[in-house]
Amino acid sequence: MTYSVAVSGASGYAGGEILRLLAQHPDVEIRTVTAHSNAGDPLIRHQPHLRSLRHLELQPTTPEILAGHDVVFLALPHGQSGQYTDALGDAALVIDAGADHRLVSPDAWARFYGGDFHEPWTYGVPELLAGREKQRERLRGATRIAAPGCNASTVSLSIAPGVAAGVVDASDIVSVLAVGPSGAGKSLKPHLLGSEILGSANPYAVGGTHRHIPEIQQALRDAGAPDPRISFTPVIVPMSRGILATTTAPIAPGASDAEIRAAWEDAYGDEPFVQLLPEGEVPRTADVIGANTALVGLAIDRSANRVVVVTAVDNLAKGTAGAAIQSMNIALGLSETTALTVNGVAP
Known part of the structure; x- marks a missing residue:
């Protein structure tokens, strides 16, 4: 099966890294990329290193454009994801790279972020110890995932x-x-x-x-x-x-x-x-x-x-985009390491 993917905030650093890693993923099709002020531009103008995705154009970030995909990545500034996640109730899998769904405590959100508090989602750090198991077990079959702060x-x-x-x-x-x-x-x-x-x-x-x-x-x-x-x-x-x-x-x-x-x-x-x-x-x-x-x-x-x-x-890799894609792989029942490498770049 090939999963259709939309990536919001695609002109930014986190969105660009998500796209870089997904471009090598054999089980996904990057169908839609969105932005705010950069909507209407070719993706390649803002992510010139992503040569394999030069055919994509940045569309406006709206719930209507993000809807209808198997997987939606939200790579938006803190406090902006909630307005979209509330409207994506029918999306099969939504992964938020912002902070909007990370915290379980409304008081902690109010103290450190402010604004509307949104429900906590499954935390996307598979290797973290959580009780008697790893966070990985909670990610299996998850439909709403909060990627971590790096x-x-x-x-x-x-x-x-x-x-x-x-x-x-x-x-x-x-x-x-x-x-x-x-x-x-x-x-x-x-x-x-x-x-x-x-x-x-x-x-x-x-x-x-x-x-x-x-x-x-x-x-x-x-x-x-x-x-x-x-x-x-x-x-x-x-x-x-x-x-x-x-x-x-x-x-x-x-x-x-x-x-x-x-x-x-x-x-x-x-x-x-x-x-x-x-x-x-x-x-x-x-x-x-x-x-x-x-x-x-x-x-x-x-x-x-x-x-x-x-x-x-x-x-940008393990700290954000890599963790998000690793969590996606687990949630969808794919091999956890797909499209992810342990090898760095040197010098």
Whole structure:
């Protein structure tokens, strides 16, 4: 069977990455691409790297145009997806790459986003531990999927195995991330101009204000933490793509080094896209660019009594579009790895 696909926000970074990966998918037909201000333009004008899709024209983003497809991807700014998802009741599978359907708490939505709260959908990070199973099991047959925030899924994947195994204290998690500016979208923002970020590292959303904090806490509650607390500091660095997250947490009393490492080995030993590196190794963002891979380095700092996890992802691939397509594959009963690669691009 070939599934017809519509992608909204197709002129942006997330929409473009969804299209790049779907263009290699043998089971889908990219039938419709939509945009707002760029409607009427050839897709290739805004995504010149997508040569195989040069025949497509951007159409207006309306529920009528998105309807009638087997799969609809919404790659829209936060707060805009809800108006379309409410009108797509008959669509077989809708995947939202924005934040509108990620959070289960109306209070958390009001505090970090504001505006209308929409029902939570199945969270699209298959490898995350959720109770006694993986989130993958909840995605099987799902019809409404919330793709993750790239920073949130990176941090959650980093520390959830330790939380689930009880070898770390989830009440004192600290995470500092080096992130590429593509995570902020394609719209013009003066503080993200090349002249502003080249040669500089720029912290933002400092002091518990970043919108991905409640998403991380939600994932860690699913992993077994009753009251997870996290100090979360992202820093924009001059690389177009990538996240390098360094996450630490206190070692739980009595946890041995072997038990700590076993928690991550048990969680990810059989996962194709989340890979624990050998002891003593840490990842680089350069090793995951273009791939649906999260590389995880684990260190045990007994002098500080903390576990240190360093995780690298491509924020547009594994962080957003790759997670969305991986979740789509699971929901439709396709091979989970279809159209997704573990191999990055170098140099």
